[in-house]
Amino acid sequence: METKKRKWLWWLIGIIAVVVLTVGIALLAGGINGIRAVGDFITDQILGMKWLNALIGMAFTAMFGATFMSGHWGQAIQFFVYDTIKIVVLLCVLIYLISYIQSYIPPERTKKILGNFKGIGANAIGALLGTVTPFCSCSSIPIFMGFTRAGLSSGVTFSFLISSPLVDLGAFILLASVFGFPIAIAYVVVGLVLAIIGGTIIEKTGVGKHVQDFILEGSIAEVDGIEMSQKDRLLYAKDQMLSTLKKVWIYILVGVGIGATIHNFIPTEWIQAVLGSDKWYAVPLATILGTPMYADIFGTIPVAEALFAKGVGVGTILSFMMSVTALSLPSMIMLSKAVKPKLLFWFIFIVVIGIIIIGFTFNAFNFLFV
Secondary structure (H helix, E strand, O other), rough: OHHHHHHHHHHHHHHHHHHHHHHHHHHHHHHHHHHHHHHHHHHHHHOOHHHHHHHHHHHHHHHHHHHHOOOOHHHHHHHHHHHHHHHHHHHHHHHHHHHHHHHOHHHHHEEEEEOOOHHHHHHHHHHHHOOOOOOOOOHHHHHHHHHHHHOOOOOHHHHHHHHHHHHHHHHHHHHHHHHHHHHHHHHHHHHHHHHHHHHHHHOOHHHHHHHHHHHHOOOOOOOOOOOOOOHHHHHHHHHHHHHHHHHHHHHHHHHHHHHHHHOOOEEEHHHHHHHHOOOHHHHHHHHHHOOOOOHHHHHHHHHHHHHHOOOOHHHHHHHHHHHHHOOOOOHHHHHHHOOOHHHHHHHHHHHHHHHHHHHHHHOOOOOHOO
């Protein structure tokens, strides 16, 4: 065990050393511009895979001709193929890595960790733990029920429930690959803030006690943690990656298809007329339109990418993405089986108001991201 810890420590030191060395060389070579160039390379070529887009464009041009590829259909097909491959590759790599990390934090250990904290600090820990769970909202509800049954406070459980489908490492990397690190960081920060504030309000107002009786009356078995071998962890990560891909591949294809349609067939003027930054109703409309849909963050990114290219405000896009992932109709139906109507209403109300406030705020500072 000591040898394994020492091995992981050396890996961590090595990664930190490489990052520091890269930043140092960039700083010495070009100052701030050098660091910015390194960041752009990571965003565009490693995460964004712009080289793949260029390769697909050359291959399709050779197959269909330059005239076809310069038209709407050619551009739409290239967008669809490129975005699908990029998102699937990033999704598989990220879910594999996240699941491997998650194998060190089983539910029993998570409950023990959360039980050691109180107040808003505990809510913050609950929200942060939600970031290492690659679940959609429907998958996170059973975890929420288990936490509630284990006696954790409503502030912790609802902070987790809001952040789990909304914010995770996969979402951050995919957002950075499309929009760059500033927007990705902003999305994660506001998502965590919304989760912490939402959980705190639900706890302090006392509405968090209105869960269904069968959850409170149930018992939870104490299971001693089983130490997994390295092989077990790798197999677990592989199984989680394949399981997640099977669940979300259809949403990725639908999302990319909608994004390709918006990007290549719907005039910019039409989008601007409905969702332009100067339209006061753009944020509430985007929030309402996103709620009935059912998709995870990976399905919403292609749509958000297309809207961003059409000049839609960052706040409007974030509101749409957040409402789809946190307030989808199927997940609210499932949640209604676990909580009473009063708590369900306040949960939806708090999250919707929070999303709208975030949307208006980011639209007001849209110039910082465009």
